[in-house]
Amino acid sequence: MPFVHSRRILWGETDAARIAYTARFLDFAMEALERWFQERLGCGWYEMNVDLGIGTPFVxxxxxxxxxVTPRDVLxxxxxxxxxxxxxxRFAVTGRIGERLVYEAVLACVxxxxxxxxPVPAPERFAAALAAEDALGACQTQAGPGGA
Structure with missing residues (x-):
């Protein structure tokens, strides 16, 4: 299954127009990516840096x-x-409220x-999880937009 991170939009993330402040959208995508690392690779960015001495800066x-989006929405x-x-x-991150497309992003880290x-090669401890994600991506590509 594709990885999906859900979160409610907060009042403090809005601007004078009462919608989410534009700069927050990159935060939403990065938050989803960090959760992906935690869930799919079993190691968050903090643990990677502190415990493994490995960073993943975005390039x-x-x-x-x-x-x-507004605070009524779950993204x-x-x-x-x-x-x-x-x-x-390299990641594709797509934000939706229900079926409504909110944002599309492409982000790459090293x-x-x-x-x-x-730069160092991806750690061997992540090889199996990354191979599984490659296979998932190939399945989604063959199935067309939105996966299977």
Whole structure:
């Protein structure tokens, strides 16, 4: 199953127009990605940095805004691994309120040795989980937009 992170939009995330402040959308996508790391790889960013000495700085982010959200909404952000390199991961993150498309984002990060900020191969301990995500992505691509 695709990974989906659900969260309610909070009042403090809105602006004078009473909709979520534009800059928060990247936060929504990044929050979903961190949950993906925790759930799918079994290790959050803090643990990776502190316990493993590995960072995952983001080197690319692009986002299209499709529809506003308010504190009445529960945002579902679907995270898909769309490309895995030796050291890099590229994700598609899609936000929806029900069937309504809210945002589409592409984000890429690189595994690095945290102290030196030098790229390193994806840790072997994540190999099986990343292979499973590759297989899931291939299934979703064959099924067309929205997966199976």
């Amino acid at each position: 690319h982010a692009s986002m299209d805004f499709r529809s506003p 579902d952000s679907e995270v898909r691994l769309v490309n895995r390199g030796r050291s890099s991961l 595994f690095v040795e945290a102290a030196a900020m030098k």
